[in-house]
Amino acid sequence: xxxxxxxxxxxxxxxxxxxxxxxxxxxxxxxxxxxxxxxxxxxxxxxxxxxxxxxxxxxxxxxxxxxxxxxxxxxxxxxxxxxxxxxxxxxxxxxxxxxxxxxxxxxxxxxxxxxxxxxxxxxxxxxxxxxxxxxxxxxxxxxxxxxxxxxxxxxxxxxxxxxxxxxxxxxxxxxxxxxxxxxxxxxxxxxxxxxxxxxxxxxxxxxxxxxxxxxxxxxxxxxxxxxxxxxxxxxxxxxxxxxxxxxxxxxxxxxxxxxxxxxxxxxxxxxxxxxxxxxxxxxxxxxxxxxxxxxxxxxxxxxxxxxxxxxxxxx
Amino acid sequence: xxxxxxxxxxxxxxxxxxxxxxxxxxxxxxxxxxxxxxxxxxxxxxxxxxxxxxxxxxxxxxxxxxxxxxxxxxxxxxxxxxxxxxxxxxxxxxxxxxxxxxxxxxxxxxxxxxxxxxxxxxxxxxxxxxxxxxxxxxxxxxxxxxxxxxxxxxxxxxxxxxxxxxxxxxxxxxxxxxxxxxxxxxxxxxxxxxxxxxxxxxxxxxxxxxxxxxxxxxxxxxxxxxxxxxxxxxxxxxxxxxxxxxxxxxxxxxxxxxxxxxxxx
Numbered sequence: 001x002x003x004x005x006x007x008x009x010x011x012x013x014x015x016x017x018x019x020x021x022x023x024x025x026x027x028x029x030x031x032x033x034x035x036x037x038x039x040x041x042x043x044x045x046x047x048x049x050x051x052x053x054x055x056x057x058x059x060x061x062x063x064x065x066x067x068x069x070x071x072x073x074x075x076x077x078x079x080x081x082x083x084x085x086x087x088x089x090x091x092x093x094x095x096x097x098x099x100x101x102x103x104x105x106x107x108x109x110x111x112x113x114x115x116x117x118x119x120x121x122x123x124x125x126x127x128x129x130x131x132x133x134x135x136x137x138x139x140x141x142x143x144x145x146x147x148x149x150x151x152x153x154x155x156x157x158x159x160x161x162x163x164x165x166x167x168x169x170x171x172x173x174x175x176x177x178x179x180x181x182x183x184x185x186x187x188x189x190x191x192x193x194x195x196x197x198x199x200x201x202x203x204x205x206x207x208x209x210x211x212x213x214x215x216x217x218x219x220x221x222x223x224x225x226x227x228x229x230x231x232x233x234x235x236x237x238x239x240x241x242x243x244x245x246x247x248x249x250x251x252x253x254x255x256x257x258x259x260x261x262x263x264x265x266x267x268x269x270x271x272x273x274x275x276x277x278x279x280x281x282x283x284x285x286x287x288x289x290x291x292x293x294x295x296x297x298x299x300x301x302x303x304x305x306x307x308x309x310x311x312x313x314x315x
Numbered sequence: 316x317x318x319x320x321x322x323x324x325x326x327x328x329x330x331x332x333x334x335x336x337x338x339x340x341x342x343x344x345x346x347x348x349x350x351x352x353x354x355x356x357x358x359x360x361x362x363x364x365x366x367x368x369x370x371x372x373x374x375x376x377x378x379x380x381x382x383x384x385x386x387x388x389x390x391x392x393x394x395x396x397x398x399x400x401x402x403x404x405x406x407x408x409x410x411x412x413x414x415x416x417x418x419x420x421x422x423x424x425x426x427x428x429x430x431x432x433x434x435x436x437x438x439x440x441x442x443x444x445x446x447x448x449x450x451x452x453x454x455x456x457x458x459x460x461x462x463x464x465x466x467x468x469x470x471x472x473x474x475x476x477x478x479x480x481x482x483x484x485x486x487x488x489x490x491x492x493x494x495x496x497x498x499x500x501x502x503x504x505x506x507x508x509x510x511x512x513x514x515x516x517x518x519x520x521x522x523x524x525x526x527x528x529x530x531x532x533x534x535x536x537x538x539x540x541x542x543x544x545x546x547x548x549x550x551x552x553x554x555x556x557x558x559x560x561x562x563x564x565x566x567x568x569x570x571x572x573x574x575x576x577x578x579x580x
Contacts, residue, residue, distance in 0.1 A: 012427065012431045013431075015427060015428050015431050016431045016432060019431065019432065020432065024440065024444065027440075027441070027444040027445070143569070143572065143573070144565075144569065146572065147516070147565055147568040147572050148520075148564060148565045148568060148569075149520050149523055149527065149540070151524065151527050151540075151543075152543075152561055152564060155543065155547070155557075155561065156561075159550060159554070245433075246433045246434065249435075249436065250433050250434070250435035250436070250524070253435065253436070253439065253524075253528065254524055254527065254528065257528045268436075268439065269528040269529070269530070271443075272439065272442070272443035272529075273530075275443075280440065280443050280444075284432070284436050284439070284440055287432075287433065288431055288432045288433075288436065291431070291432070291433055292431060
């Protein structure tokens, strides 16, 4: 069964790689205008584009060969984990991305950690007191937080905590104080959704016959909650992680751009601006792969948490 | 048309928010009608007056005109992409769930490829490859949105098609259109409605988000996300100008989300 999960996700990862590459490839060909000129503009700046510069780019990248040859070559290189060189810095894309991946993961891990720190207590409280004032307040906050792009939360944070109060630096990278605002902005968006998930899950479990039976047979509230409620609350929440993963990755693109955090999202935005196609491809590819990886981990946790799933496959 | 349409208070609030934003656009066109791109450098960050109810921006352009133009862009994008993605998703979902077989398998593969990439990254890719084009962004956003309809409607169709009622209808010799109208549409319309409202909100978010990372529409086009990046450096001179597009995005998306059903989980 674990093998099945891994195989399915591996196929998905392959789809991501093929899909991103093919899509960019097709669209670059369909675009009006000469590809070489656009890359030359990205490399040397728009003011320095000349016939000679475009020809140099064309010869350098082998753009004069048939499209299908270039496409097959790209696929072959992908199999060797070679994503080409950045058109701007001329370093290998994999090298640049490996460097940025670390910062992105750091941000993602801290954001998820903060999100749990907010969502778990809020969700459990709201679920135990469903319909109460706290529940309704958390619903209202969650609806409002969800109704805005994550960068609006980030902007408001910067306006409040950096510019008005001066507690944290506006943007940058280095010591831990730079991490707090971006991670917190991301965490609020994530917590807005997951706190409601935890709340609903808690509600369902506390109203379930099995929980009432656990209490009825004499377990204390603490015992019943630890042994009977918590795994059942966690299950749908973990299964929901795929939607959270989308929010996390999309949020990372925005938040990294806003706070100049040197990660994959920031790299993607920059590459787009400079029309650095191999970097665009590489960054999109890595984001897709992170997404698949998060979902794989979620699948595996659900599998561990839920004995029913394991028994089903045995019978 | 029917008495079963009962709106909740939160849905009224959502409708009111959208009406408020729309009336802003209508009033601007009727009474002011400034050009959102025309600059007046003598009037930089002018405080609100009767002629300029929301003041002016860093180039002395009319904020009201720019906000109204940005709202029109966002709402148009939402309407276009929701209509397209709903039509595409619902019709393909019905076909896949009804006919099954190879067409279902092919569509499911396509959906799996699309789902393997976060939607915004896909929109960013499109925006990156063809910069500043409303049309390409519309295609990209619709491409991301239709998957949701497809999955829901396909699942619904499979259940409905296996029900005794549909079997009876088919045995009586009713055609596909009748089966769709009598059995499928009533089972699906609530989902479609909810998905459409969320889809509208999400398309507004997507457009603003890529505008914010400078990949979407290009200046001097007024677009909510783009306005925010442009105005951000001037936060200390005129924070109230920066707050205008911020508030507009929040109200617009909140309106759509509230209409979708308030506390849809």
